[in-house]
Amino acid sequence: MLSLLPSVVALGLAALAALALALHRPSPPENAAQRRAAAQALTVAVCMQSIHFAEEALTGFDARFPELFALPAMPFAVFIIFNLLWLVIWVASIRGLPAARPAAFFAAWFLALAGMLNGIAHPLLAIIAGEYFPGLASSPFIGAASVWLWIRLRKATRTGGVADRPAPSL
Numbered sequence: 001m002l003s004l005l006p007s008v009v010a011l012g013l014a015a016l017a018a019l020a021l022a023l024h025r026p027s028p029p030e031n032a033a034q035r036r037a038a039a040q041a042l043t044v045a046v047c048m049q050s051i052h053f054a055e056e057a058l059t060g061f062d063a064r065f066p067e068l069f070a071l072p073a074m075p076f077a078v079f080i081i082f083n084l085l086w087l088v089i090w091v092a093s094i095r096g097l098p099a100a101r102p103a104a105f106f107a108a109w110f111l112a113l114a115g116m117l118n119g120i121a122h123p124l125l126a127i128i129a130g131e132y133f134p135g136l137a138s139s140p141f142i143g144a145a146s147v148w149l150w151i152r153l154r155k156a157t158r159t160g161g162v163a164d165r166p167a168p169s170l
Contacts, residue, residue, distance in 0.1 A: 010121075011114060018109035025157035027100045034156035039097040041145070041152040042108050045115055046090045048145040052118060052138040053083045061134035068128065086111075097156070105157070112150040119143015 096104025122139035
């Protein structure tokens, strides 16, 4: 299970950041339209992540990624179950965003962060490997969908700070 360490570290940091965002950026009631827009962006990001996961599974990411760290392949079943579990959580979160459920925001922030990380990491991994690296072809798409999701989540969780207030009238 040592083969899971690089993934656990990277995704663990993304999860901690997502938790902090979910706890410190609540979505006020007046942001209902922005939450619906975030749910639409989450739907697209989940579709892109599904494609990305399929590419990784079909091209051996579970073996190639740990190999870069001189580690044995991660158990394929663990790789599949972990990814399928998160896909289920993200699909369930699509309905939770419009209702302003904190758990849905945590899951959505996590996908936004992990997806952007994928969009950057896979091209870098291909450069390091000197060839195609599993997940490379779909990484720009999950990366772009995740940036869009990030933008929508930021708008949905705008909390009425100084920049959001109208200028005082004289």
